[in-house]
Amino acid sequence: MSDEKKSCSDSPANEPVVTRSSAPMWIIVVTLLIIFVAGYYFDQHSGWFNPKIYHPYATAEQLDTYQPKSGEAAALARGKQVYEAVCGICHGTDGMGKPGQAPQLAGSDVVNAKGFNRLAHVPLLGLTGPIQVAGKEWNLSMAAMGAALPDDDLAAVLTYIRTSWGNKQSAVTGDDIKKIRAGLKSNQPMTHEQLMQIPE
């Protein structure tokens, strides 16, 4: 015991104490570099926590470019969507019309014309006054319901009308509607006579 007491290591002056020393510079530099690279990777690949973005897509812009657009089936589906939102309320989702609101589109002469020029004028300008549809007399007025629709949507809706409920006519494209829209001479609702003067 006495020997130990005398030893140097036991003296209070030699107790180990905690001291602070600065971290080596290279660790700070490497850590900052890792943070920078990780941040860059996150920015490029994460979609910034957007719940709609999954691998293999990295950004919302990239995901937008891959949305399927082409195809007649896609246009028809879009046409059905727009028809049910805009036209179907009066003309019926089955195209059979509603008494006192709007005549039927299934089997209508204007719808089933060879060309779509005359039909396209109806939603673009509106229609008013007496008209015969499928042997019944109607005397109502329709506003220019399609004037505010984009070309592609109006084309899709006309295509849907011309190919549904037993109607079997050709499809309409957005470019066709653009041309017809550019050729409009007035913005007033047509009467039946005026409508019939428009070429098919």
Add this chain to the structure above:
Amino acid sequence: MKTGTGIFWAAFAAIGLSWCGLVLTPQLQLGGAKLEPVLNSADTYPLQPTGAATLGLQVYRANGCAACHTEQVRQGGVACEISLTGLGIYKPADFTAYMKSLFGLKDLADLTNSITGNLKDWNGELPKTLLTCTDKALADDMSSRLKAVGVKSETHIVATGLDIARGWGDRQSVAADYLYDQPVQLGSLRAGPDLANIGVRMPDANWQMLHLYAPKSVAQNSTMPPFRFLFEVRKIGSTPSPDALNLPAGFAPAAGYEVVPKPEAKELVAYLLGLKANAPLYEAPFTPATAVKK
């Protein structure tokens, strides 16, 4: 304990940050998930499961199906496929020659292999897949070139990856697929195939019943254990049950007996048939096969 306060705050920060990352962030990301519109259609996704299917999820859970089956399809990438639908003024041979004349162009060099491969031995039948490439800009460039010379084409978006190639789905699984599942049965081990899309792949309720009662009766090399306790083997009464399974020889019970599914089996099958993760969504776009004219 001079450092007690410091330890407290350090522990608080560690637990608090984990809570933010594991609970708060996912809640902010997906907590408000709602029904989603299906692309190019007026429908919404997913459909509300039937009552039997909702109960079936609990049967699925109770029998540990998720121990061997996952419900998550992974997607490796996405590709654009240009399909010819009309050649305009061209005859097939002329068109092939025209495509060859384009290969000199620098920006189309990457497409050369895909196009020559696809047009080889082509008898002029339409629609015809012209090329498959991963770069949407390149595909758009090509389709506008085709449009300029009067050739009609459609661009289809196709999901790619191992799971897709196995036929387990048309696209990857996304959060919307699990909107009505409580609890979600993601699974992590694939001793059996993925079931995210089983209702589309195997829509036959009778097949599902046979498969649950005796997996080897419909899939010879199946390693799935039979779930016979979901069925009742009983003596045929005055008339056979309309629900009785039509089992092949070797699996059928003794003469005069029939195998009838218990309610659990019916619920489980209703749940399996309801697993249809096949709607194209904004976050997982693809061109559905119904829109592709074959």
